[in-house]
Amino acid sequence: MAIRTASARWQGTLTEGTGTVRTGKGGVTGNYSFSSRFEEGEGTNPEELIGAAHAGCFSMALSKQLTDAGFPPSAIDTTASVHLEKTDAGMSVTRIGLDTRADVPGIDAAEFAKWAEAAKDGCPISRLLSPGAEITLAATLV
Template identity: 50%
Template structure:
């Protein structure tokens, strides 16, 4: 399996400095500042990248889980929200919320929730983020 790589740089101190990042051979890039991370300013932040990685990984894991059970999905849409709050004075990811909706012929709502829970447990990014105190999952079928 390939090794995934990214690059980041930061210039200056934390409150007034700025940084840039690239990943995917340059196909993903952005800038980050104190304001974009802690004050809802323009630009990106690491938590958005974690949310994107988790939503993507989970969707792929769920598609695989469903297909392995004989239910290939037509589509899976997943939103991830990452909450960053101070814990003992240090910014800490305290919660990740996954909300997924699937179009999966032949699966009922209860089965879909079970397959989604299996995918959450097996997703490599979910496993990497196991130290986050709360990772919730809301799973529903479209239509």
């Protein structure tokens, strides 16, 4: 199977340092810092990258579920909100809220909701993250 890579470089102290992240094939490169992670500073952070991975994985899984069921989607737009909170164990990702809107010709809302739940539970990133974080889903058919 495939092995995917990403890298990060950090220079300096936690609060004053800066870093860069890069996916293995260079599709995503970004700067990050204490400010971009724990405040509202410019740049990205690990939680946003987890959110992007989860949103992408879920959208692809939902597309497969729907297509296999005979309802190929025209478009799926998903946002993942990753909640980083202070817990007794330290800073932790406690919850990820998936919010998806999909254009799926010929399907009703109940059938769509069934396949959206299946995709949430079955996508590889959900399976990775669900033991440690609650994953919620708001799925809207447009």
